[in-house]
Amino acid sequence: VxxxxxxxxxxxxxxxxxxxxxxxxxxxxxxxxxxxxxxxxxxxxxxxxxxxxxxxxxxxxxxxxxxxxxxxxxxxxxxxxxxxxxxxxxxxxxxxxxxxxxxPIRLPGDGHQHVLRTLDDAHELRAVLVPGARVVVIGAGWIGAEVATAARRADCAVTVVESAATPLATAVGTGIGARTLPWYDGIDLRLGTMVESVDEGGVRLVGGEFVEAHVVVTGIGVRxxxxxxxxxxxxxxxxxxxxxxxxxxxxxxxxxxxxxxxxxxxxxxxxxxxxxxxxxxxxxxxxxxxLGEEAVYDPVPYFWSEQFGHMLQYAGHHPAGERLVYRGEPEGKWSAVWLTEGDTLAAVLAVDRPRDLVQGRRIIEAGHRLDVERLVDPQVSLRDC
Ligand code: FAD
Missing domain, CATH: 3.50.50.60 (FAD/NAD(P)-binding domain)
Incomplete structure (x- = not known):
């Protein structure tokens, strides 16, 4: 070459x-x-x-x-x-x-819609997140939740419109999404709500309702x-x-x-x-x-998100999991783990529990079985399950 x-x-x-x-x-x-x-x-x-x-x-x-x-x-x-x-x-x-x-995927309509992918997008959006601004965030996925966090912090009046039954539903399912609902305190969260178009001055919902906005941010995913x-x-x-x-x-x-x-x-x-x-x-x-060398890419995928004062960390591939088990109550620090049929770990989502993430990632790599009875006790560390 x-x-x-x-x-x-x-x-x-x-x-x-x-x-x-x-x-x-x-x-x-x-x-x-x-x-x-x-x-x-x-x-x-x-x-x-x-x-x-x-x-x-x-x-x-x-x-x-x-x-x-x-x-x-x-x-x-x-x-x-x-x-x-x-x-x-x-x-x-x-x-x-x-x-x-x-x-980023955009929605139909002539109104100005911000997206957040580039440095320029971020500067443009930051300039309009001012106190009192009416901000509509479309999508309560990773990006939508992080933008809503910043907008609320900037004292904007924030509405989040999400077509699924809970936030993060597409990414990690409605059970986990439901646990994040209290985080939206002070935000007008509209679940099960579809946007038809982004128009001048706001957002037209399917069914006809118009939600006024100074700022519209579309965070419905990328291709x-x-x-x-x-x-x-x-x-x-x-x-x-x-x-x-x-x-x-x-x-x-x-x-x-x-x-x-x-x-x-x-x-x-x-x-x-x-x-x-x-x-x-x-x-x-x-x-x-x-360069003609022999190498294989086969990671345990990992990502994180910081939203509403919480650190979410995920490792694994949960479609490979059959069963979802929680460690800890929704009000505190908790994790969700996906188990396979054979009780090995397919994925872990840790909320403010970085140790579960680190240990969980190693367990997924090693592929060994877990003891489910010990697993549900958040006091027992994952590596001892
Ligand atoms: P990109 O970063 O998209 O880079 C691709 C580049 O190619 C772009 O600059 C684009 O302009 C250029 N390009 C496209 N087409 C062409 C073309 N035809 N010719 C020339 N150039 C072209 N991940 C996490 O794990 N945790 C997070 O907390 C997290 N937060 C994020 C927050 C935001 C706002 C965004 C947008 C992403 C976040 N991500 C996060 C995801 C992570 O940033 C992406 O996975 C990562 O940027 C992917 O890198 P990439 O190089 O593959 O693609």
Whole structure:
């Protein structure tokens, strides 16, 4: 491999560059980034940046020292074998890294809707979260809950509209979601409510009601940013399809981060995980694969969320679990664990219980059985169950 083109200058893209250089690759690297910023971390955007505690979250890396030809503001428009068509002409490659991440889904309507994906989005939103502002957040998932946290803290009048029966329902189910309901104190939380459109001055609900708003934030999820690959000879299905080595179907190509749907040996299914830990760690495997080395990406997926003063941490893959067991009461610090038929651990969600997360992740990796009677006692540490 002489020339690697990395498309997407987010965390997964820049980490792949670092991994390539770390493995001794001395050839040319071109890094294309649609945004004009150098690579930055997104988790702080809905936390420190939105709260005004930080203005940026740049990744601590030196593209110059790594001799990378970084092209900010340049997008890939299409792909054919060996050639990326960009907004600034054609680029030939012999190794390709697809790291284009994901993009927010928007709702119909002519009204202005904020989304929160980029640093620019975060600054735009922060400027309008002022005391007394009427803010409607659409979606009570991870992003919606974090935005609602920041908006309430900024003394806005906050309404959260969610189509499911509880917050976080799509992500972790309504049982866990119901435990977070008291956190929405002081927020007008409308559950089981669908938005029809975002119009001038507010939000039109299905059924006709109009909810007035100065600020509307849509947080209903993202989709993999793979439109530019539509005409390419590459397998796409809910992202760029890869094997366990993160190799895509087009020769000389790997995919990493939010846009990659990789085969997991551990869970015997294809996973696409839109979380920071994947963008951080998958690149090491992708770089090895691109350089012809043998490496497999098969993590116990991990993520966290900070909302309403609580730290939520998740590890595992709960669709592999049959039974949900709680450790601790909803008012205090608690965890939820998903068990398989054979009483091994499929996933853990820890609320203000970081030890359960750390121990749970190790237990999932080891794959040993748990004693359910001990498990329900939050005083017994997970590793002793
Ligand atoms: P991205 O970060 O999306 O980077 C992809 C880059 O590619 C983008 O800069 C994009 O502009 C560029 N690009 C797209 N298309 C093209 C193209 N055609 N040509 C050139 N460039 C292109 N995860 C957690 O685990 N915990 C959290 O608390 C958490 N909080 C988050 C808060 C927010 C507000 C957001 C948005 C995400 C959060 N995440 C969190 C998720 C985490 O940030 C993502 O999983 C991670 O950013 C994925 O990295 P990536 O490099 O794959 O994609």
């Amino acid at each position: 002489n020339h690697v083109v990395v498309v997407g200058a987010g965390l997964a893209g820049v980490r792949t560059v670092e991994a390539l250089r770390g493995r001794g690759f001395t050839g040319r690297i071109t890094l294309l980034g649609e945004e004009r910023h150098r690579p930055y971390d997104r988790p702080p955007l809905s936390k420190a940046v939105l709260k005004g505690e930080a203005d940026t979250s740049f990744v601590d890396t030196d593209l110059h020292v790594m001799e990378v030809d970084f092209r900010p503001g340049v997008s890939a428009k299409s792909l054919r074998a060996g050639v990326v068509e960009t907004t600034e002409g054609e680029l030939r490659y012999d190794g390709l890294v697809i790291a284009t991440g994901a993009e 993999p940013a793979i439109e530019w690959l539509a005409g390419a000879d590459i397998d796409l299905h809910n992202g760029v399809v890869t094997d366990e080595h993160l190799r895509a179907s087009l020769p000389g190509t790997v995919a990493v981060g939010d846009c990659a749907a990789w085969w997991s040996r551990r869970w015997r299914t294809r996973l696409r995980v839109e979380h920071w830990d994947t963008a951080l760690n998958a690149p090491e495997v992708a770089a090895a694969t691109l």
